[in-house]
Amino acid sequence: xxxxxxxxxxxxxxxxxxxxxxxxxxxxxxxxxxxxxxxxxxxxxxxxxxxxxxxxxxxxxxxxxxxxxxxxxxxxxxxxxxxxxxxxxxxxxxxxxxxxxxxxxxxxxxxxxxxxxxxxxxxxxxxxxxxxxxxxxxxxxxxxxxxxxxxxxxxxxxxxxxxxxxxxxxxxxxxxxxxxxxxxxxxx
Numbered sequence: 001x002x003x004x005x006x007x008x009x010x011x012x013x014x015x016x017x018x019x020x021x022x023x024x025x026x027x028x029x030x031x032x033x034x035x036x037x038x039x040x041x042x043x044x045x046x047x048x049x050x051x052x053x054x055x056x057x058x059x060x061x062x063x064x065x066x067x068x069x070x071x072x073x074x075x076x077x078x079x080x081x082x083x084x085x086x087x088x089x090x091x092x093x094x095x096x097x098x099x100x101x102x103x104x105x106x107x108x109x110x111x112x113x114x115x116x117x118x119x120x121x122x123x124x125x126x127x128x129x130x131x132x133x134x135x136x137x138x139x140x141x142x143x144x145x146x147x148x149x150x151x152x153x154x155x156x157x158x159x160x161x162x163x164x165x166x167x168x169x170x171x172x173x174x175x176x177x178x179x180x181x182x183x184x185x186x187x188x
Contacts, residue, residue: 006055007065009047013072016044017079024083031145038143041080045135048073073131074102080138089141089153090160097164098134101171108178117181121174130166137163 023036051069055061078099084090105121112121140156 002064004055004060004062004065005058006051006060007062007068009051009054010065010068010072012047013044013076016040017075020044020080021083024087034143034145037083038139041076041139041142044076045139048135070106074106077134077138078102080142084138084141084160087144089144089156094160094164098167101167105171105174108174112178112181115181115185117178120177120181124170124173124177126166126173127170130163130170133159133166134163 020037020040023033023040026033028036048069051065055065081090081095081098085092085095109118109121112118137156137159140152140159144153144156146152
């Protein structure tokens with residue numbers, strides 16, 4: 001199950017990272033760079049939904065795909081946040097909150113899986129909402145212009161800060177869910 005259609009789509013999100021970063025090193029004008037980076041991010045982010053849909057529809061789900069999918073998402077989001085910090089379109093504090101949470105929750109999930117308690121930190125609606133908000137905020141910030149009279153930079157800034165708040169909320173939620181298992185392991 002290493003080279004199924006859904007897994008290849010997941011790999012594209014990892015391949016997308018140097019492409020999105022490379023756009024900003026190209027000789028294009030900034031508006032064109034922003035447009036290309038935005039389009040690429042949206043297309044590659046869409047593969048997150050599409051690969052899961054296809055894996056279920058084609059009956060090509062696998063343990064490897066289940067592992068790689070969230071890793072690819074986190075790589076794409078973290079790399080894009082670093083680009084946005086570099087371009088001074090996102091506050092470094094927001095990036096640290098989001099990236100720090102991703103590392104902490106990934107480590108927590110790995111540990112909970114190791115002790116056989118992964119269900120206590122299964123994906124929850126607040127985590128999905130956080131992901132949705134950041135996946136809208138990032139292309140708004142990458143584009144950094146006006147679309148139909150809407151300033152995507154301003155909206156993107158509000159959304160990324162909203163994503164940061166949801167990030168903290170989801171981290172607290174997952175830690176609260178894991179705490180009984182953690183306490184049981186420490187006390188025994």
